[in-house]
Amino acid sequence: MQSNHSLPVDPDRLLAIAQKWGTPTYVYLEKMIRERCRSLNKIFPDLPVSWLFAVKANDNPHILKIIADEGFGFDTVSYEEVLLCLRIGTDPKDIFYTENNMTDAEMHGAALQRVVLNIGSLGRLEAFCEAYPGNECSIRIKPDISDGHHAKVDTGNQDSKFGIRLDLISDAVELARRHGVRIRGIHAHIGSGIQEPENLLAEIEVLLKSSTNLEDLEFINFGGGMPIPYKPGEKPFDLDLFGELASKRLRAFLKSAGKPVKFFFEPGRWVVGPAGILLTQVNTVKDQGRKTFIGTDTGFNHLLRPALYDAYHGVVNISAGTGEAEHTYHIAGNICESGDMLGLDRSLPESSPGDYLAILDAGAYGMTMASQYNRRALPAEVLVTDDGHHKTIRGRKSPEETVDELLRETGLLHANTDETP
Ligand SMILES: Cc1ncc(COP(=O)(O)O)c(C=O)c1O
Known part of the structure; x- marks a missing residue:
């Protein structure tokens, strides 16, 4: 399917956010x-x-x-x-x-x-x-x-x-x-x-x-x-x-x-739907014979709609320059299920590990439906403010904090000592 999507915000701004705050990150306008x-x-x-x-x-x-x-x-x-x-x-x-x-x-x-x-x-x-x-x-x-x-x-x-x-x-x-x-x-x-x-x-x-x-x-x-x-x-x-x-x-x-x-x-x-974008980074590009997969650092744990409803979200490679050759990719998440697909047969410029992708129209039923399946941390959330600045409106937990949180909530890590019994 042809990508043909227009971003609701300057791609350089999204790149700057991805570089500053890391990915996966929901960005709202x-x-x-x-x-x-x-x-x-x-x-x-x-x-x-x-x-x-x-x-x-x-x-x-x-x-x-x-x-x-x-x-x-x-x-x-x-x-x-x-x-x-x-x-x-x-x-x-x-x-x-x-x-x-x-x-x-x-x-x-x-x-x-x-x-x-x-x-x-x-x-x-x-x-x-x-x-x-x-x-x-x-x-x-x-x-x-x-x-x-x-x-x-x-x-x-x-x-x-x-x-x-x-x-x-x-x-x-x-x-x-x-x-x-x-x-x-x-x-x-x-x-x-x-x-x-x-x-x-x-x-x-x-x-x-x-x-x-x-x-x-x-x-x-x-x-x-x-x-x-x-x-x-x-x-x-x-x-x-x-x-x-x-x-x-x-x-x-x-x-x-x-x-x-x-x-x-x-x-x-x-x-809020069109005013939210999920930014993710490509970490793998893999030719599986009949399909080439772009592997990302997010998945249906962060944007459930494609897996739950077969929903379509536009995907734009914001790192690739315009006019580059288009390739057809399946865009896969990093969750351990084969249904963890964010887009099928998408036409994108040649994509490489390190590129950033913008998943569009993700402002509604995105973060609210996100989970920590596979024990992964939730995405960060960043707001592009009315005056053109951007600020984080929800931080990201590190993998260590994510695991500590589970241990603490299950009584296996004591808040005051941070020691497992
Ligand atoms: C009772 C009720 N009101 C409003 C909504 C909002 O729906 P939408 O986001 O499609 O406008 C929902 C969504 O399921 C709902 O259950």
């Missing part, structure tokens, strides 16, 4: 993140729409603070994400906690912190009502509309584990009523990396209709899922057209509702 937040903030100029950033896409606190500074609240999916948002100074009312098989302890934590709890099952709603009669919450429904870049991230279909069935909404309402719990809001999320924008519009329709069951309705949250192009030739999501079509519908709804209702969307990928 503050300016681009801010611009993308502002594009979203513009599409509903006359409507009460607020934006929540889906923290699962990128939870580096420096990135979250930039996004908060652009006026976004947060969509969280775990109590840990809730605490993270609180710790960076977010007002609890701007934190939406969409539970997913939550524990009682997490429910009590959410209630204590007074974040907006969005409940996705009748069982959890009942537990909440019994524990907090007279309180308030939101409900997540399963709209029976689904879309996503891969079946694993379709979340609104009939067989999905998420949300309350449409035919059970009236039971949820009755349950809440019996306990004096106000259901202030209704939410759905049909999937991540939506392929057909019409599906998002159809979901909006389902939510608007379902919301009429709620007499205490204050807000409707339409979820996230706005896609980004990963492959050359893929079309970007037409934000303006979407804004126009959705606005029409939301305006009409507000007219008929006869009371103020707020709307939320909660994108993750769209905000």
